[in-house]
Amino acid sequence: MxxxxxxxxxxxxxxxxxxxxxxxxxxxxxxxxGESEFPLSIFPRFIQNTILELYDNGNYNIDYTAVSILTALAGIIGNSYHLRKHIEWIENPSMWVVLVGKSGQNKSAPLKTAFKAVKNQQKQFDKEYEAAVANFDPDAGDKKPIKRKLYSTDPTFEALINMHKQNPNGMILMPDEFKSFILNLIGYSGTSKQSQFLSIWDGAPISLDRKEVESSSLSMPCVSIIGSIQDDVIASFKAKDIKDGFFERILFAIPLKMEKKYIQRKNPDDYMVEKFHTRMKALMDKVYENMGTIELSLSETAEVLFIDEVNKHVKPSNKDATISGILSKLDRYILRFALILEVSNSFFEGQPIKHITMDSMKKAIMLKDYFYVNALKLNNMVLNVYEDNSKEGKVLQVIKKIGKKEFTNKEFIQMADHMGIAKESYAYQLLSNTKLAHKVQKGVYETEILN
Incomplete structure (x- = not known):
């Protein structure tokens, strides 16, 4: 043979x-x-097969599908399981994720597939609510029906907290326009909203006490967020970052190839995809059997592996503030990844869930490495597109050539064009997002770099 x-x-x-x-x-x-660096081996075989089937025959990007499924698992598990590192360090499984790519790169289809079980369950909850409202009789002493939400697209912060109270296991945010969602947080009036979301990421108790809204509190927030955005847009937002750790809390899925794919004539295998949806639904049903919170601890071998990995981050963090910000959040995400993988993989493989095993920790570290590389990619996008912090950056070259502390946007655009650096629209974009100059009045900017 x-x-x-x-x-x-x-x-x-x-x-x-x-x-x-x-x-x-x-x-x-x-x-x-050459297509993806996502560690597919973290998933059970049926999920790996589904991702590759959708890639082969459905025009799905591997990174987008894999990261979307991971986030869906996090959202489903929610507050049903937490990981306790020690008495003061507890992690829930929430994830904040952005799929980054070019326009037309089919970012929405993987999201739709990954969260189909969640959305189908939401439809069932909606039907139950409508039936309860139709049969509601306040004169008979009936309790007012409660509308239970698993996910939302664009709630106010107050609405998010109130929806979460009706669904203590957690919420999933899937903004239709992720650009608008982030802009609302980091815009001129967004600092307070940003800080509120930072508390949610930390899993810290939330209390709203305002005259214009009913007081509301949440002891264990668990909110996963996922959306998609174009690479140049997220780079422009990152350039405006106020350095409070908001962007360091976001996990970026950035494919090796950001390009549109040809549509395949063959369709994905229906049976394989339906099997995936069925098993995701089964996990959700299991979670909702018990709405309490089970705390898991690290096994001894998992703890040793975790400590060794986090200690490797100390030297690079001490050398670079940007690296430090990224790794400090990824240290916590390692525990969240391990929790998600332990719970979901144990369920799918029919194994009891006792603690976080070394196998789950190994896979969590693989995920950390993947998202760390992508965080660095995003920082490079900021430098390459807006080049604010580069000594040879385009903005710096133009400002030095203008040679004045105060200048107009017209002067900047004309000089950028004269130097062959950028045409009008791109030049204005560079100026609008730079950190090397600030607007003092309409059309007038001031810089400190010439002092």
């Missing part, structure tokens, strides 16, 4: 490329080569 090592098939090539891995594992890596 001909040896598989000499086989010219895809499986044979994968075996030659990746050596001692099983052919199935090697085939997964071969499909991902």
């Amino acid at each position: 001909k040896s598989i090592e000499n086989d010219k098939t895809e499986l044979g090539k994968a075996h030659l490329t990746y050596g001692k891995l099983s052919l199935e594992e090697a085939n997964v890596r071969l499909k991902q080569e």
